[in-house]
Amino acid sequence: MPSGASGATVILLILAGLAAIAAVPHARGAPPVIRIEKPGQCVEPAALMRRDHMKLILHQRDQTMLRGIRTSKHSLKNCIDCHASPKTNSVLGKEGFCESCHAYAAVQMDCFECHSPSPRAAARVEGAAR
Amino acid sequence: MSLDRRSFLGLGAAALAGVAITPGLRLIELVQARSPEEAASALRRWGLLIDTARCTDCEVCVTACHTENGITGHGRPATDAQWIRKVTLSDKRTGHAQTLPLMCQHCEHPPCVDVCPTGASFKRADGIVLVDKHTCIGCRYCVMACPYGARSFIHETVTGQKPDVPRGKGTVESCTLCVHRIDRDGQPACVEACTTDGGKAMVFGDLNDGAGELHQRLRREPAIQLRADLALNTGVRYQGL
Numbered sequence: 001m002p003s004g005a006s007g008a009t010v011i012l013l014i015l016a017g018l019a020a021i022a023a024v025p026h027a028r029g030a031p032p033v034i035r036i037e038k039p040g041q042c043v044e045p046a047a048l049m050r051r052d053h054m055k056l057i058l059h060q061r062d063q064t065m066l067r068g069i070r071t072s073k074h075s076l077k078n079c080i081d082c083h084a085s086p087k088t089n090s091v092l093g094k095e096g097f098c099e100s101c102h103a104y105a106a107v108q109m110d111c112f113e114c115h116s117p118s119p120r121a122a123a124r125v126e127g128a129a130r
Numbered sequence: 131m132s133l134d135r136r137s138f139l140g141l142g143a144a145a146l147a148g149v150a151i152t153p154g155l156r157l158i159e160l161v162q163a164r165s166p167e168e169a170a171s172a173l174r175r176w177g178l179l180i181d182t183a184r185c186t187d188c189e190v191c192v193t194a195c196h197t198e199n200g201i202t203g204h205g206r207p208a209t210d211a212q213w214i215r216k217v218t219l220s221d222k223r224t225g226h227a228q229t230l231p232l233m234c235q236h237c238e239h240p241p242c243v244d245v246c247p248t249g250a251s252f253k254r255a256d257g258i259v260l261v262d263k264h265t266c267i268g269c270r271y272c273v274m275a276c277p278y279g280a281r282s283f284i285h286e287t288v289t290g291q292k293p294d295v296p297r298g299k300g301t302v303e304s305c306t307l308c309v310h311r312i313d314r315d316g317q318p319a320c321v322e323a324c325t326t327d328g329g330k331a332m333v334f335g336d337l338n339d340g341a342g343e344l345h346q347r348l349r350r351e352p353a354i355q356l357r358a359d360l361a362l363n364t365g366v367r368y369q370g371l
Binding site for chain 1: 164166167168169170252254255256260262263264288290291292293294296297298299301309310313314
Protein backbone atom coordinates (compact mmCIF):
# COMPACT_ATOMS: atom_id res chain seq x y z
CA MET A 1 0.00 0.00 0.00
CA PRO A 2 1.36 3.43 -0.93
CA SER A 3 0.51 5.11 2.40
CA GLY A 4 2.13 2.30 4.47
CA ALA A 5 5.25 2.50 2.36
CA SER A 6 5.56 6.27 2.82
CA GLY A 7 5.03 5.90 6.60
CA ALA A 8 7.85 3.41 6.81
CA THR A 9 10.09 5.74 4.81
CA VAL A 10 9.40 8.60 7.22
CA ILE A 11 10.23 6.43 10.22
CA LEU A 12 13.45 5.31 8.57
CA LEU A 13 14.41 8.90 7.83
CA ILE A 14 13.77 9.94 11.45
CA LEU A 15 15.90 7.04 12.73
CA ALA A 16 18.70 8.01 10.36
CA GLY A 17 18.48 11.60 11.56
CA LEU A 18 18.67 10.56 15.23
CA ALA A 19 21.71 8.40 14.50
CA ALA A 20 23.40 11.33 12.79
CA ILE A 21 22.71 13.63 15.77
CA ALA A 22 24.07 11.02 18.21
CA ALA A 23 27.26 10.73 16.15
CA VAL A 24 28.02 14.49 16.37
CA PRO A 25 29.90 15.34 19.58
CA HIS A 26 28.49 18.18 21.75
CA ALA A 27 25.15 18.06 20.06
CA ARG A 28 23.80 20.42 22.79
CA GLY A 29 26.12 23.18 21.68
CA ALA A 30 29.59 24.15 22.76
CA PRO A 31 30.23 23.55 26.46
CA PRO A 32 30.62 26.67 28.60
CA VAL A 33 34.00 28.28 29.03
CA ILE A 34 34.70 28.29 32.74
CA ARG A 35 37.83 30.31 33.23
CA ILE A 36 38.74 31.06 36.83
CA GLU A 37 40.62 34.33 36.69
CA LYS A 38 41.70 34.40 40.30
CA PRO A 39 42.39 30.82 41.38
CA GLY A 40 41.72 29.93 44.98
CA GLN A 41 38.77 29.17 47.19
CA CYS A 42 35.40 30.66 46.26
CA VAL A 43 33.25 32.05 49.08
CA GLU A 44 31.53 28.65 49.33
CA PRO A 45 32.45 25.16 48.04
CA ALA A 46 32.28 25.03 44.23
CA ALA A 47 29.54 22.37 44.20
CA LEU A 48 27.30 24.56 46.36
CA MET A 49 28.03 27.61 44.24
CA ARG A 50 27.17 25.78 41.02
CA ARG A 51 23.79 24.71 42.34
CA ASP A 52 22.78 27.49 44.70
CA HIS A 53 24.60 30.70 43.75
CA MET A 54 21.31 32.38 42.87
CA LYS A 55 19.82 31.61 46.29
CA LEU A 56 22.82 33.22 47.98
CA ILE A 57 22.76 36.27 45.74
CA LEU A 58 19.00 36.71 46.17
CA HIS A 59 19.24 36.53 49.94
CA GLN A 60 22.09 39.02 50.01
CA ARG A 61 20.18 41.28 47.62
CA ASP A 62 17.30 41.69 50.04
CA GLN A 63 19.61 42.13 53.02
CA THR A 64 21.49 44.92 51.26
CA MET A 65 18.55 46.62 49.60
CA LEU A 66 16.10 46.59 52.49
CA ARG A 67 18.34 46.59 55.56
CA GLY A 68 21.57 48.16 54.38
CA ILE A 69 23.73 45.15 55.27
CA ARG A 70 26.69 45.39 52.92
CA THR A 71 28.79 42.35 53.69
CA SER A 72 30.71 41.40 50.58
CA LYS A 73 30.81 37.61 50.96
CA HIS A 74 27.69 36.78 48.97
CA SER A 75 27.27 40.03 47.11
CA LEU A 76 27.00 40.25 43.34
CA LYS A 77 29.72 42.89 43.34
CA ASN A 78 32.08 40.42 45.01
CA CYS A 79 31.28 37.79 42.35
CA ILE A 80 32.02 40.30 39.59
CA ASP A 81 35.21 41.64 41.20
CA CYS A 82 36.63 38.13 41.27
CA HIS A 83 35.20 36.59 38.10
CA ALA A 84 35.34 39.40 35.54
CA SER A 85 37.68 38.66 32.66
CA PRO A 86 40.72 40.97 32.68
CA LYS A 87 40.53 41.05 28.88
CA THR A 88 36.97 42.36 28.56
CA ASN A 89 36.70 43.68 32.14
CA SER A 90 33.29 42.00 32.34
CA VAL A 91 31.51 38.80 33.34
CA LEU A 92 29.47 39.01 30.14
CA GLY A 93 30.48 38.23 26.58
CA LYS A 94 30.88 34.92 24.80
CA GLU A 95 33.56 33.71 27.18
CA GLY A 96 32.43 35.73 30.19
CA PHE A 97 32.14 33.76 33.42
CA CYS A 98 28.40 34.36 33.87
CA GLU A 99 27.21 34.54 30.30
CA SER A 100 28.96 31.51 28.79
CA CYS A 101 27.43 29.15 31.36
CA HIS A 102 24.01 30.79 31.30
CA ALA A 103 23.93 30.65 27.49
CA TYR A 104 24.77 26.94 27.65
CA ALA A 105 22.09 26.23 30.26
CA ALA A 106 19.60 28.49 28.45
CA VAL A 107 18.82 30.33 31.69
CA GLN A 108 18.26 34.01 31.19
CA MET A 109 19.80 36.30 33.78
CA ASP A 110 18.37 39.74 34.31
CA CYS A 111 21.02 40.99 36.74
CA PHE A 112 22.94 42.94 34.13
CA GLU A 113 19.93 44.83 32.79
CA CYS A 114 20.65 47.13 35.73
CA HIS A 115 23.86 45.98 37.43
CA SER A 116 27.26 46.77 36.04
CA PRO A 117 29.04 43.65 34.72
CA SER A 118 32.42 45.28 35.44
CA PRO A 119 34.36 45.21 38.70
CA ARG A 120 34.65 48.21 40.97
CA ALA A 121 37.56 50.54 40.28
CA ALA A 122 39.37 49.45 43.45
CA ALA A 123 39.05 45.78 42.51
CA ARG A 124 40.32 46.55 39.02
CA VAL A 125 43.44 48.27 40.35
CA GLU A 126 44.03 45.39 42.73
CA GLY A 127 43.63 42.92 39.86
CA ALA A 128 46.09 44.85 37.69
CA ALA A 129 48.67 44.88 40.47
CA ARG A 130 48.71 41.08 40.65
CA MET B 131 31.99 38.95 100.26
CA SER B 132 29.44 40.91 102.18
CA LEU B 133 29.40 44.69 102.47
CA ASP B 134 28.14 46.59 105.45
CA ARG B 135 26.10 49.73 104.94
CA ARG B 136 28.98 52.12 105.61
CA SER B 137 31.43 50.58 103.10
CA PHE B 138 28.67 50.23 100.48
CA LEU B 139 27.94 53.96 100.70
CA GLY B 140 31.66 54.70 100.59
CA LEU B 141 32.06 52.67 97.41
CA GLY B 142 29.05 54.39 95.87
CA ALA B 143 30.51 57.83 96.67
CA ALA B 144 33.85 56.81 95.14
CA ALA B 145 32.09 55.63 91.97
CA LEU B 146 30.16 58.90 91.72
CA ALA B 147 33.37 60.88 92.16
CA GLY B 148 34.92 58.81 89.41
CA VAL B 149 32.07 59.75 87.05
CA ALA B 150 32.33 63.40 88.08
CA ILE B 151 36.05 63.66 87.38
CA THR B 152 35.80 61.95 83.99
CA PRO B 153 33.11 63.95 82.20
CA GLY B 154 34.00 62.40 78.83
CA LEU B 155 32.91 58.98 80.12
CA ARG B 156 29.45 57.90 78.97
CA LEU B 157 27.65 55.00 80.57
CA ILE B 158 25.48 54.55 77.46
CA GLU B 159 27.40 55.08 74.27
CA LEU B 160 25.90 57.11 71.47
CA VAL B 161 25.14 55.43 68.17
CA GLN B 162 28.42 54.25 66.72
CA ALA B 163 29.54 53.98 63.13
CA ARG B 164 27.89 50.95 61.62
CA SER B 165 29.79 47.82 60.59
CA PRO B 166 28.84 46.19 57.25
CA GLU B 167 27.09 43.30 59.06
CA GLU B 168 24.82 45.64 60.99
CA ALA B 169 21.42 46.63 59.63
CA ALA B 170 20.40 50.27 59.27
CA SER B 171 19.05 51.42 62.61
CA ALA B 172 15.90 53.35 63.44
CA LEU B 173 17.96 55.22 66.05
CA ARG B 174 19.21 57.34 63.20
CA ARG B 175 17.28 59.60 60.89
CA TRP B 176 19.37 60.93 58.07
CA GLY B 177 18.65 64.42 56.89
CA LEU B 178 19.92 67.51 55.16
CA LEU B 179 19.88 71.20 55.89
CA ILE B 180 20.09 73.53 52.92
CA ASP B 181 20.85 77.19 53.51
CA THR B 182 19.45 79.01 50.48
CA ALA B 183 21.26 82.22 51.45
CA ARG B 184 24.55 80.43 50.73
CA CYS B 185 23.29 78.56 47.68
CA THR B 186 24.87 80.23 44.69
CA ASP B 187 24.11 80.00 41.00
CA CYS B 188 26.40 77.01 40.52
CA GLU B 189 25.30 73.45 39.73
CA VAL B 190 28.11 71.51 41.43
CA CYS B 191 25.63 69.48 43.49
CA VAL B 192 23.80 68.36 40.34
CA THR B 193 27.04 67.52 38.53
CA ALA B 194 28.41 65.63 41.54
CA CYS B 195 25.17 63.63 41.82
CA HIS B 196 25.29 62.69 38.15
CA THR B 197 28.93 61.66 38.35
CA GLU B 198 28.49 59.67 41.55
CA ASN B 199 25.39 57.81 40.42
CA GLY B 200 26.30 57.40 36.76
CA ILE B 201 23.29 59.36 35.53
CA THR B 202 23.61 60.14 31.85
CA GLY B 203 20.87 61.79 29.83
CA HIS B 204 19.88 61.52 26.22
CA GLY B 205 19.61 65.26 25.76
CA ARG B 206 15.86 65.06 26.35
CA PRO B 207 15.19 67.04 29.51
CA ALA B 208 11.50 66.10 29.64
CA THR B 209 12.23 62.40 30.09
CA ASP B 210 15.83 62.20 31.31
CA ALA B 211 16.40 61.02 34.88
CA GLN B 212 16.69 63.80 37.41
CA TRP B 213 17.65 63.01 40.97
CA ILE B 214 18.44 66.57 42.00
CA ARG B 215 17.70 69.83 40.25
CA LYS B 216 18.28 73.50 40.84
CA VAL B 217 15.06 75.46 41.24
CA THR B 218 14.89 79.24 41.01
CA LEU B 219 12.18 81.05 42.91
CA SER B 220 11.51 84.67 42.11
CA ASP B 221 9.13 87.14 43.62
CA LYS B 222 7.00 88.54 40.81
CA ARG B 223 6.51 91.89 42.51
CA THR B 224 10.08 92.65 43.61
CA GLY B 225 12.05 90.40 41.29
CA HIS B 226 13.97 88.95 44.24
CA ALA B 227 15.30 85.57 43.10
CA GLN B 228 16.53 82.60 45.12
CA THR B 229 17.98 79.34 43.95
CA LEU B 230 17.97 76.03 45.77
CA PRO B 231 18.63 72.36 45.11
CA LEU B 232 15.55 70.14 45.21
CA MET B 233 15.62 66.38 45.53
CA CYS B 234 13.77 63.56 47.32
CA GLN B 235 12.87 64.99 50.72
CA HIS B 236 13.09 61.59 52.46
CA CYS B 237 9.76 62.03 54.26
CA GLU B 238 8.86 60.25 57.46
CA HIS B 239 5.43 59.55 55.93
CA PRO B 240 6.27 59.24 52.24
CA PRO B 241 3.29 59.35 49.85
CA CYS B 242 5.31 57.37 47.29
CA VAL B 243 5.45 54.46 49.74
CA ASP B 244 1.71 54.72 50.47
CA VAL B 245 0.72 54.34 46.84
CA CYS B 246 3.24 51.70 45.71
CA PRO B 247 1.27 48.55 44.76
CA THR B 248 4.22 46.18 45.07
CA GLY B 249 6.09 47.49 48.09
CA ALA B 250 9.04 48.46 45.90
CA SER B 251 8.96 52.02 47.17
CA PHE B 252 9.98 51.79 50.81
CA LYS B 253 11.50 53.67 53.70
CA ARG B 254 14.58 52.19 55.30
CA ALA B 255 14.84 52.05 59.10
CA ASP B 256 17.14 55.09 59.10
CA GLY B 257 14.65 57.20 57.16
CA ILE B 258 16.09 56.93 53.64
CA VAL B 259 13.33 56.50 51.05
CA LEU B 260 14.35 54.11 48.27
CA VAL B 261 13.00 52.12 45.34
CA ASP B 262 13.70 48.39 45.30
CA LYS B 263 14.01 48.05 41.54
CA HIS B 264 13.78 44.28 41.81
CA THR B 265 10.11 44.64 42.69
CA CYS B 266 9.31 47.91 40.88
CA ILE B 267 6.93 47.29 37.99
CA GLY B 268 7.24 50.79 36.58
CA CYS B 269 3.61 51.84 37.20
CA ARG B 270 4.71 55.37 38.14
CA TYR B 271 2.07 55.88 40.85
CA CYS B 272 4.88 57.15 43.08
CA VAL B 273 5.91 59.68 40.44
CA MET B 274 2.39 61.08 40.57
CA ALA B 275 2.12 60.93 44.37
CA CYS B 276 5.35 62.76 45.17
CA PRO B 277 4.56 66.42 45.88
CA TYR B 278 8.17 67.40 45.12
CA GLY B 279 8.39 65.85 41.65
CA ALA B 280 11.45 64.01 42.88
CA ARG B 281 11.03 60.75 41.02
CA SER B 282 12.00 59.83 37.47
CA PHE B 283 10.98 56.94 35.28
CA ILE B 284 13.68 55.35 33.15
CA HIS B 285 12.35 55.13 29.62
CA GLU B 286 15.41 53.84 27.82
CA THR B 287 17.99 51.13 28.18
CA VAL B 288 20.78 52.20 30.51
CA THR B 289 24.41 51.27 29.99
CA GLY B 290 27.60 52.09 31.85
CA GLN B 291 26.06 51.94 35.33
CA LYS B 292 28.24 52.37 38.39
CA PRO B 293 28.81 49.14 40.33
CA ASP B 294 27.33 50.79 43.44
CA VAL B 295 24.30 52.23 41.66
CA PRO B 296 22.33 49.75 39.53
CA ARG B 297 19.89 51.48 37.18
CA GLY B 298 17.63 50.04 34.53
CA LYS B 299 14.87 50.65 32.04
CA GLY B 300 11.28 50.33 33.21
CA THR B 301 11.85 51.30 36.83
CA VAL B 302 11.43 54.47 38.85
CA GLU B 303 14.31 56.07 40.68
CA SER B 304 15.15 59.08 42.77
CA CYS B 305 17.76 60.47 45.13
CA THR B 306 19.03 57.70 47.40
CA LEU B 307 20.84 60.19 49.66
CA CYS B 308 23.90 58.29 48.30
CA VAL B 309 22.95 55.34 50.48
CA HIS B 310 26.01 53.39 49.33
CA ARG B 311 28.23 56.14 50.71
CA ILE B 312 26.24 56.52 53.93
CA ASP B 313 26.60 52.79 54.56
CA ARG B 314 30.36 53.31 54.45
CA ASP B 315 30.14 56.30 56.82
CA GLY B 316 30.37 58.80 53.99
CA GLN B 317 28.12 61.68 53.10
CA PRO B 318 26.11 62.36 49.93
CA ALA B 319 28.07 63.44 46.86
CA CYS B 320 26.08 66.70 46.54
CA VAL B 321 26.95 67.74 50.09
CA GLU B 322 30.61 66.92 49.61
CA ALA B 323 30.75 68.88 46.33
CA CYS B 324 28.89 71.87 47.80
CA THR B 325 31.29 71.98 50.74
CA THR B 326 34.43 71.83 48.61
CA ASP B 327 33.46 73.62 45.39
CA GLY B 328 30.14 75.32 46.11
CA GLY B 329 28.75 77.77 48.62
CA LYS B 330 28.89 75.41 51.63
CA ALA B 331 25.11 75.55 51.70
CA MET B 332 24.42 71.91 52.59
CA VAL B 333 24.82 70.05 55.86
CA PHE B 334 24.27 66.32 56.10
CA GLY B 335 23.71 64.47 59.34
CA ASP B 336 21.58 62.52 61.75
CA LEU B 337 18.48 64.46 62.83
CA ASN B 338 18.43 62.39 66.04
CA ASP B 339 22.04 63.02 67.01
CA GLY B 340 21.92 65.86 69.52
CA ALA B 341 25.68 66.42 69.27
CA GLY B 342 25.74 66.56 65.48
CA GLU B 343 26.01 69.78 63.48
CA LEU B 344 22.67 69.23 61.73
CA HIS B 345 20.72 68.81 64.95
CA GLN B 346 22.56 71.70 66.62
CA ARG B 347 21.82 74.08 63.75
CA LEU B 348 18.18 73.03 63.55
CA ARG B 349 17.88 73.64 67.28
CA ARG B 350 19.43 77.11 67.10
CA GLU B 351 18.25 78.44 63.76
CA PRO B 352 14.88 78.57 62.04
CA ALA B 353 14.34 76.15 59.18
CA ILE B 354 11.33 75.00 57.24
CA GLN B 355 10.09 71.89 55.51
CA LEU B 356 8.81 72.31 51.97
CA ARG B 357 5.04 71.83 51.88
CA ALA B 358 4.96 71.50 55.65
CA ASP B 359 1.15 71.65 55.32
CA LEU B 360 1.23 68.04 54.07
CA ALA B 361 2.72 66.92 57.43
CA LEU B 362 5.13 64.51 55.78
CA ASN B 363 7.95 65.41 58.21
CA THR B 364 10.67 65.65 55.62
CA GLY B 365 14.28 64.78 56.29
CA VAL B 366 15.48 67.67 54.12
CA ARG B 367 15.08 71.13 55.65
CA TYR B 368 15.59 74.57 54.14
CA GLN B 369 16.72 77.87 55.55
CA GLY B 370 16.26 81.37 54.21
CA LEU B 371 13.20 80.74 52.09
